[in-house]
Amino acid sequence: MPHLPHTSIHLNALADFPMIEPNNDLATVLIQSLQHNGIALETRDVVVLAQKIVSKAEGRLVRLADVQPSARALEVAEEINKDSRMIELILSESREIVAQRPGVLIVEHRLGYIMANAGIDQSNIDHPNDEEYALLLPENPDQTCAQLKSALDRHFNADVGVIINDSFGRPWRMGVTGVALGSAGLPSLLSLIGKPDLYGRAMRVSEIAFADEIAAAASLIMGQTSAGQPVVHVRGLQWEEPSNSAQTLLRPRHQDLFR
């Protein structure tokens, strides 16, 4: 089965996407916003949602004043000079610390992502009465994507893809790039093993982090500042490979040279 060529891809940020509050029904808000933007989703369209709005909808906001740091959190906080309540939250969302430097813990998140500070963010969060809040990652991004896909498929009578993205730093390279925390309806890891190259020679590059590349493309348009555009509609992608979840993008520990 050939990998179909994409001739062109169009990324479009949804205009006027509303501020998301805890317990908003994200599927309903999303469908309304797509309609407001005059977009009728088609099969192979992909919708990319910023992690922050999913976390907010899931009520993953934690008031720092309510966090009681453990002895371990106090110890790590001292080591890396960071708020012990943030450390407590990071540790509670993580399987283990992979590395650390002042202000940053690189951890294995409970869902397997290797990332800074378990993805917990103090930025861009409502803070009524000037209280300090932190926003945790969604409970289960793959599951949320599957639920959103199901609602979108039903509403638009199509077979769409959904990705929740976030920005990760990387070893060796500066700056963050968009990556897929969760996905549904597309091959997150797209395997081209055994497909011939231009000269019929077997491919050497075998697997493409398809969902991460889509997540990075969407990040280009989401903006990180006051222009916040947390939902991006992608049209023009093509694939024939079966879907697999964003968990497929996690490298098994025994295959990893850098842990």
Added chain:
Amino acid sequence: MPHLPHTSIHLNALADFPMIEPNNDLATVLIQSLQHNGIALETRDVVVLAQKIVSKAEGRLVRLADVQPSARALEVAEEINKDSRMIELILSESREIVAQRPGVLIVEHRLGYIMANAGIDQSNIDHPNDEEYALLLPENPDQTCAQLKSALDRHFNADVGVIINDSFGRPWRMGVTGVALGSAGLPSLLSLIGKPDLYGRAMRVSEIAFADEIAAAASLIMGQTSAGQPVVHVRGLQWEEPSNSAQTLLRPRHQDLFR
């Protein structure tokens, strides 16, 4: 200065891009292909070229029969069970070996990229008389981008961006993603330090690997197989930050937790 929002981004693969041969003038071929595709470049348009066509144009094809492996190359070849002539080429293009496993050397390339096998590829290469060839990375991707930008700017009377991309594997995550080997005319690393978030709080995520995200987006459309579309035109990106080269994306060793 606000970071301008992108409302939409359009990626378009150039149709009928010709096979590139050694010593082709890439700027001329590129301009002809853009014209053939009815594209008049505008300021802030970005053209992304696959590494392979730049390497080919620069004559970076090496006949393996001409490679004489050193004692060190023979030793490493034995350790990782790989063709000693390929090892010789990899070592000659590298500053040091960062890690190794069967078939793969992770090296610091002479230009600073940490990557598998110094980016040397045996796939998708002409092999007349069934001889074995390998294709090295371009001599100086940033410089080539600057030269192409200069030719494109002059021809189209615009101020465009140019990126040369390649696909890199990553620690911790499966699959390859597009990254920028070289760039010109855009902020490869886009710094948002101190810009306010939605609530006026200082940004925590400070630097975006803008050129890598563009490179990844372009990879989505380039295809890895017989559909090879090595040049992608990107329209709709916006930025105000000053340009910096793809070398800016390399993390200084002393800041790196994973070396």
